[in-house]
Amino acid sequence: MQYTYAYRSPLGGITIASDGENLTGLWFEGQRYFGNTLCAEHCERMLPVFVQTIEWLDCYFGGGKPDFMPSLNPAGTPFRQTVWKALLQIPYGETVSYGELAAEIARQRGAGGSARAVGGAVGRNPVSVIIPCHRVVGSGGSLTGYAGGLTRKTALLTLEGIDTSRFFVPKHGTAL
Incomplete structure (x- = not known):
């Protein structure tokens, strides 16, 4: 199962995706290839990796340099x-x-x-x-x-x- 969370950034809406443990996607609304690795069936749910990702994004968009990284698992060749x-x-x-x-x-x-x-x-x-x-x-x-x-x-x-x-x-x- 895949999970999503909607985040509001200063540059527009962002959809964050996870496999339940790792960050698998992060797309601006309307961007090219939006959700290209996201399964048709997914549900919105707050997860620990989303909490960490939100902290990372809040730090970054607040002008800081995040010194941590959410666990990543992007699908690709x-x-x-x-x-x-x-x-x-x-x-x-x-x-x-x-x-x-x-x-x-x-x-x-x-x-x-x-x-x-x-x-x-x-x-x-x-x-x-x-x-x-x-x-x-x-x-x-x-x-x-x-x-x-x-x-x-x-x-x-x-x-x-x-x-x-x-x-x-x-x-x-x-x-x-």
Whole structure:
């Protein structure tokens, strides 16, 4: 059984999901791939992992840097799992490019990888904000590729003290 909880953030409603013990999803209302790992049958119930997640989110949206992590168990392919673990290594208040992340993934796996494949895994991150996919930017300083929308991505980066004026939004397509 899966469980959900509705959280109100300064950036809009968030649905939090759990398998009963671990955090399995966290999506902004209306974001791309909303609930993509959520079963059709789920129920709302307060769980200890939701209490911890709410504390994490309250700290984060309050301008703090959470020093704890809810137990995570996002569902995904081994490649996506590798990418999401790499996202957790991006320090608060810092960004990396899709190309830099792809190079790190290739180093870890001992095999080549493309920024586009990494971008696909980043975009399907089912635990937004806590697994910090918003910290990945396009090459050359483009601000691109956030399932929750570029307005939210900009707000999250600004909340972490990142000067977003150094980034630009591509006019045509999505640059990785």
